Amino acid sequence: MEIIVAKTAGFCFGVDKAIQKVNKAIGKEIIYTYGPIIHNQQVVKTFESKGVQVINNLDELDHLPLGTIIIRSHGAGKADIDVMKSKGFKIIDATCPYVKRIHKIVEESSRQGNKIIIIGSPLHPEVVGIKGWSSQDVYIIDTIEDIDNLLITQEDTFCLVTQTTFNFFMYKEIVNKLQKNEIHVMIYETICSATEERQLEAIDLSKVATKMIVIGGKHSSNTQKLYHICKSQCEDTFLIETAEDLVLNVFDDNDIIGITAGASTPKNIIEEVILNVRRTKF
Ligand code: SF4
CATH class of the missing domain: 3.40.1010.20 (4-hydroxy-3-methylbut-2-enyl diphosphate reductase, catalytic domain)
Structure with a gap:
């Protein structure tokens, strides 16, 4: 069995920056994120355990103590940010450049x-x-x-x-x-180069792989697109969120297994998946 991991798998630069901004802000004041900081449940849960609260709509602001709201890498509308400021919340803008x-x-x-x-x-x-x-x-x-x-x-x-x-x-x-x-x-061409490179690499990889694993959050748009791109080239494409979702008995010794991951998939999850696939016994 051969395992080929896409070079572009995992956090893109925009997500990486947003995560760094949250980590830097934790512990200094009350921290909120406007929507989940990234489309990855594991990362969001880890931040929640450190006191970071997710705000899902602006009405919630009326019932929350003042603090700092982090705008995630997806960005937010101008009017929404203006409302947050007018209610006295501080803003850390982690919108991807x-x-x-x-x-x-x-x-x-x-x-x-x-x-x-x-x-x-x-x-x-x-x-x-x-x-x-x-x-x-x-x-x-x-x-x-x-x-x-x-x-x-x-x-x-x-x-x-x-x-x-x-x-x-x-x-x-x-x-x-x-x-x-x-x-x-x-x-205006605005598809980000990180996305384009990831999709092009996924196509090449899924053409040579006998089975493809795409790792990423179920709500992650770029992960869903990666999955469909890989599936169009390689029928046996599996979409998983973590190593626990992996069904190992579908692999066999002759397989070439391609692995790619969405832009909001942390490195440790990718490594765990690789490790589990390597440990497969035939
Ligand atoms: S635009 Fe999106 S995918 Fe591209 S670098 Fe920014 S956050 Fe990542």
Whole structure:
């Protein structure tokens, strides 16, 4: 049996930075995160045990003692941050710089009168946050079919940005169709390079692997996309959150096992999975 671990598996730079900011803030004052800091239950639970509370909506602020709210790497809408500040909470902004760049593009372009198109999942917190920086109408496109539902007039001008973790290949298809429809649109490439590299490596790896393991949180968008990308190349692709989810009797001695992981998967979980696979007895 051969095990090949993707070089890009695990924390990306944005998640790593956000985690460092939480660690630095712990113990100094009351710390909240606006939503789970990353889409990984194990990490969130560890922080909870150290006193970090997760806020899920702004109404909760009225019943909580003042403290510091950490904005996670996905970012948040401008109005939400303004409400937190107006209620007296301090803010530590751990928005990933790549996401922050999208906020600036959307804020500036909508100020100039352009409507905004976001390619991404409408309910994903990053997309919700990006939407919150526009002063114009926002259209969210999740699938190529959504383009047909856009209400467009000849006078409309658009600015297009993409959720940083969106599937690169689907993004290309959507943009091609938009361009064929002759929509006046300024396109900003905003899929983050870490995501693109991870997805490209996952494709290559799942082409040579006989079985693929994708490790990551069930609510992690980039993990879900990695899973689908790997599954399209390698039928025996397994999505797990921790080593405990691993079913070892599916592997055999002739397997080439590829392992990759989402951007919010800690190193120790990846190492534990590798160790468990190595210990498999045939
Ligand atoms: S996946 Fe990219 S955009 Fe998202 S947090 Fe990581 S580095 Fe930032």
